[in-house]
Amino acid sequence: MNRMKIKQIKTNWLYIILIFPTIFAVLALSHFGFFFKSGTAGAGIIILLILYFSKLPKAKDILFLMSAFLFSIVGDWFLSNKSGDANMFVYGIGFYFLAHFGYLIYALQNGRINRIFTAVLLSAFLLFFAFVLYPVIDNHILMFAALVYLVISCLSLGFAVGLQSTGTEKWAYVFGIFLILFSDTIIAFKEFVGYRELDFLILPTYYLAHISIIFSLIRRWLKNN
Known part of the structure; x- marks a missing residue:
């Protein structure tokens, strides 16, 4: 089997594994529970482990990306169980902050900010924030x-x-x-402004975000192997 065919088989196999986070997303949207809600980020961690396991000691950018997925799962848990508790919402935001920090460091180590x-x-x-959120948030910590x-x-x-x-x-x-x-902006409208007409987009866009990031890392791996 020539090198071209081997590479094509490898490419097809990697794209096929995107089915798993997609299945988790569909089941989460069908209200199958938190395990499936965390599935796209969890699948991202597993896929990155499979692809980059031998390079992890030196690939700090991949470790930051995996941590971003992990912090997303924790943030999801707090928001899924907040039940009107402002502190739970703050904790959720805190872990999402750490997730974004992981995404930011990954990008920083592979480029620079577009100023x-x-x-x-x-x-x-x-x-x-100044004209829409600030007037309606009365909790200073939040x-x-x-x-x-x-x-x-x-x-x-x-x-x-x-x-x-x-x-x-x-x-x-x-x-x-x-x-x-985009998903977080809709959440802000929902939680702080009471605008709910776009709520149906929150989870689909969030899960698609994880799948899109995983796809990007698969493309990177294929380019370098």
Whole structure:
């Protein structure tokens, strides 16, 4: 079997494993419980372990990405069990902050921040915070947590746009981080403003974000092997 065929088989096999996080997402959307809600991020950790296991001691960027998936799972747990408890919501935001920090460090170690894009994005979201969220959040701790999380989310996307990789590998990662920011923005409207018309997009975009990031890392692995 020539090298070309071996590479094609390897490529097909890697794309097929994306079925697993997709199945978890579908089952989560069908209300099969928290195990499946954490499945896309959990599958991401397992897939990265399979692909990069031999390189993990030196691949700190991959470790940060795996930690981002792990912190996402913990944040999901707090938000899934908040039951109106503001402290649980703050804890959830805290772990999502750590997740975004992991995404940011991954992008930082593979590129640099796109300053113009980040400045425009951050300015827009700070205005959103000042005029939409600030007037309706009366819990000061929650307000501070929301502001800090907003800033790290924008920085995370700004660093993603500055990735040095090209093509599908880069833009799948950018798309994934964008979807997380998009999903979080809808959550902000739901939790703080009471606007619920877009609630149906929160989970599908969040799960698709994880799948898109996993796809980006698969593309990277294929490029380097």
